[in-house]
Amino acid sequence: MSNDFDKTCIDTIRFLAVDMVQKANSGHPGLPLDAAPMAYALWTRWLKFNPGNPQWFDRDRFVLSAGHGSALLYSLLYLTGYELTLDDIKRFRQWGSKTPGHPERGHTPGVETTTGPLGQGMANAVGMAMAEAQLAARYNRPGHRVIDHCTYALVSDGDLMEGVASEAASLAGHLRLGKLICLYDDNAVTLSAGTDITFSEDRRRRFDAYGWHTIRVNDGNDLAAIEAALETARAKRTRPTMILVRTHLGYGSPEQDSFKAHGSPLGAEGVRKTKQKLGWPTEPDFLVPDDVLAHFRQAVPRGEELEAAWDARVDAYAKAFPDLHAELQQSIRGELAEGWDADIPVFEADDKGMATRDASGKVMNAFAARVPAFTGGSADLDPSTKTVLKGLGDFNPVASEGEDLQGSDSAGWGYFGRNLHFGVREHAMGAIVNGLAAHGAIVPFGSTFLIFSDYMRPPVRLAALMGLHVVHVFTHDSIALGEDGPTHQPIEQLANLRAIPNLVLIRPADANETAMAWRVAMETKDRPVLLALTRQDVPTLDRRRFAAADGLRRGGYVLSDPPDGKPALILIASGSEVGLIVHAAERLQEEGVAVRCVSMPSWELFDALTQAERDQVLPPSVRARLAVELGVSQGWERYIGPDGDMLGMERFGASAPAKVLLESFGFTVDAVVARARALLAR
Template identity: 50%
Template sequence: MVANTSKARHYDADDLVAVNTLRALSVDMSYAANSGHPGAPMGMAPLFHVLFSKMKLNPDTDKDWVNRDRFVLSNGHACALLYSVLHLLGYKITLDDLKAFRQLDSNTPGHPENTHTPGVEVTTGPLGQGFANAVGLAIAQAHLGATYNRAGFDLFNHKTFVVFGDGCAMEGVASEAASLAGHLRLENLIALYDDNHICIDGDTDSTFTEDVLKRFEAYGWHTEHVPDGDTNLGAIDAAIERALAVRGKPTVIKVTTTIGYGSSLQGTAACHGSPLKMDDLKQFRQKFGIPEEPFTVPSKVYKAYQEYALRGKNAESQWQESFTAYEAKYPELHQELSRRLSGGLPQGWEDKLPVYKPGDSAIASRDLSAKVLAALQASLPEMLSGSADLTSSNKTIWKGAVDFQPPGHVAVGSYQGRYLRWGDEEHAMGAAMNGLAAYGANLIPVGGTFLNFVAYAAGAVRLSALSQLRVIWIATHDSIALGEDGPTHQPIEALAHYRAMPNLHVWRPADGNECSAAYYVALKSSKTPSILALSRQGLPQLQGSSIEVASRGGYVCYGGQVGEQRDITLVSTGSEVATCIEAAAILEKSHQLKVSVVSMPCQEVFDAQPEEYRLSVLPAGAPVMSVEAASTRGWEKYSQEQFGIDEFGASAPCDALFKKFDITPSGVASRALETVFFYQGTQNLRSPLQKALQKTRP
């Protein structure tokens, strides 16, 4: 349904000056950098000018005002245009920043980064990711509005706008996310499609000829088309106004533009990723009456954008007045929301974490995870859980959880619900969770799939880490122990892959206390995502474990008092820790060896501990052997010898697979004995942690 609207405004010659100024700034930036993508900004400048003249933004508070409109540039290569707009609006981006585009330590990197540039909501670059981020942002607003809005208090009523191009439309992650947004009827989401028919390889006729609007219509979106987006500002404005009035579905506006509009190469791939040549730059300036001096901004353009920013500042002031009045009428909701807006977790939440003692029954770590979620859900209203169509396997839901579903939908639920049914869309789930985490209000997305299938979302995981977003993955079926599904489902290289990624915590807990510790650290790590690799089979509760020691990432769980001489240390994770303890008992009884077993549920957290502690866990003087039913890559950092699986798995029952790969107590014991014999007599054997180059950079 589209309501009547009459808010479209008149555009005049001053607006054309502003549009051409945006074009010129973008061209100047790429020319100065001798790098960049001027073509898309030259075509999209009218779209940006119209859109940002209508948005609610306050440059003074940047991301502090939770009800600001959100903007995502999914085709992030066009960021010169975004930086130009943010500069004009008064964000902390100076002309000198524009002149330093793409240079070392500049405020204007080659693609938008949320931790780097004021006004940038999410880190985009890989095409399609930003589109899915925007879906996450829209989910966040819908959920918070349903949770906290009351009659007369629309605390959350903003819109999320995303601009995407042909490349984003081609990427599968955008298709997954668009399908989900249509199902969820996210009327607060407006996507603007830069339809310029050009990709890096040339005209899209060579590869991409589908009717994009029909696709979105099939997804359940309202669609609009502006065929003359190079010049018709009024038509762009009217289409946005119609989108703002749409109820019950998201909107996509196809704006047909000419890449490199005004260049002698316009309409071709030649102006996609290369700066204009000097002669082309001169004719471009003459064509639009742009001053020859680069980075020139007419005062009337600054004045216009200052007025747009002032409107946003006034909107925030009105919101703050409303929030103050909200406190008087809804004090408990106000207190909770204020706490969430400050970024703090509720006092005492960690006291709810389950604690286990030796002798408690063996429990699969995926079930241990479910117990943590159930224990914490009432204390942490900011935690949203979900699964990629594997709820019964991932154990990501708690009793009484309400689905996040659109009002009036056949599925039971509401926008106030905290359980997300992502469907078989791991990539969209990961990217949308990034949007949820980036939104603010302390939202903490938790999403489940098999560890092997996190690979579908590897690009989104990488952006979580780069963006410093607290996203938590429940990655079950963590080893060959999933059995008969075979090597297509059995993760071998996954742990090594994600452990190699900066600013990512990879947890593989060995018992209940370690699982609670994984959640404790993950929830406290507000700028670091986490992957919790969880077992399908039961794990015994360990003698030496506790939430406190496991929270250090690694600890001695069996044998080897501090300072006591050892013959060998076995270091392991997950289900193999118990196997190592059994192997230690064999070595002690049959060969009178002194064996210590170290559980290392999270290498990254262990690495952050003081050196003295780390060397007490993995001391010098005796060899260390790692044991993990996965790739041995990376374990050389902690051990002289590595025992694992450096080939794909096989299809068979769990026990048969562990026997096949000899990851059994006797198999571990025999290899440990070989290791002891090999290093026997070695003088001054260093700990594997003792390296000449502990860090390559400060």
């Protein structure tokens, strides 16, 4: 330690965390005990933030990827003056408290992203650093650096074991994200054992190979060495930095260096012994010396000064570059410019039509230039997902070795590009786009085949939990992708994704529904939106005969009705199967059956309607209902009712041309008509 007062400050962090865990009789005391010195060094010496305004845009971002150590973060937030009281600290992990078991974005002031599932936070941090780099490239001008902040992450052994962290770290090294700095709590212990039984690789050489700058700190209590490492890392603007800090889990406790200190309270006797070992008073609990609190609370006026200085820079920027300033502020507020969708095409009726992935690509490119915050890419699949933003450049480093990429005032280098290339890294892509969205001023999208949503379900779920404005573009949405066979043909994925709360899944029927789906996706700011799109062509419906595509906004709408508006049978479908039920309805109507066709692109939007509105689409009096979807039937019972029927996929697909597959699995007009007749005959 550099001096006794620093040690007292560090021990205050430690024992607030220990007392939190002990009072709750639940939590993880090990990490706060060993990581407190590095957290103290960062938060008091280097981190740029304003406790009075946690959303100040040019703040540094701090991500506790090792979210199980949340008591450490809550201690820092309270001590530095965020809107968190000592009573909040004492209510750790309790119902309704601001201090839940793992950090939750939007729940606790100062928490940048929801962490806990290991590796996710580190990948989020990569996304945040990418956002800063892109925004700096777009908006900074010589003498006017309005975007200039760092992203820090505290990561654990468990984080670095997870594959998502490896994917993200590999990409970060390639992109040379020099304003990304990770502090690795290298304590050699996980939940169940020491790392020697599972994790013996040379982590430093691993990150060297990724293209990171690495620094070793041999003693996690050596404050001067930690400060020097952070200073060096901040100067390395052409590569991200990993600072490997050798610590001792549960430092000072009877269970030091044992997995037993990871995720269990120390117990009253263990707490007493730990306090005695480190020279801390055993009474009272939650002790915060006045001089320590005063020292930490210097962050409040310091943060106000930092933000005021930034405000002055922004004012000067606004005078010099009024259009850029207005654009940036609009992106920060998450607003869309008036007329942002003015160029979105209206697609003419066409029996052959086009794949909804193709329609999606046309729509994206029609509005992208008008929405500067819109950026994203694919997991090496953009020629297939049709997600290239034409003429908007690639996000990639272009400077030669030694050039200060992120310190440059130039707006012309590669970080300006809005096409992100994630490589074959679906899991990292999902977590990185979450980081982009959490950073702010970015509306990100990621794309892959629907089947590979399985690789990225954790970040999709976390985006929904955080209410992030993220768009997922998942194509090849059924067995109709054809010859690639069952490994690539989604069956249960739609049901799986629909099960996630606060996620909107939209499966549009044709090109015009796809255009409307993108409007909904861009306007929906409080939750992620997922578009499930076809590889195969689907008819573009004649909207002079059928209801307007803006019915998609309601999730489910009456596409066509019998002349008297009194159906005896309702056919319901999503996506490519809507065209199928339309043709089946024509056949049935020729036989004298009064048929209503309902397009149901989004369960979530439909379920948000009032019961009366839903009953207008699916009147309770019409009990003969047949749903058709190229996926498992699970969940459709809520719409077809006890007397309805479902034509779906209850087995894996096969390798064959799409037409053969659809015929073989019964997705034909004849099959739909036969199921409808049988339903009416009951």
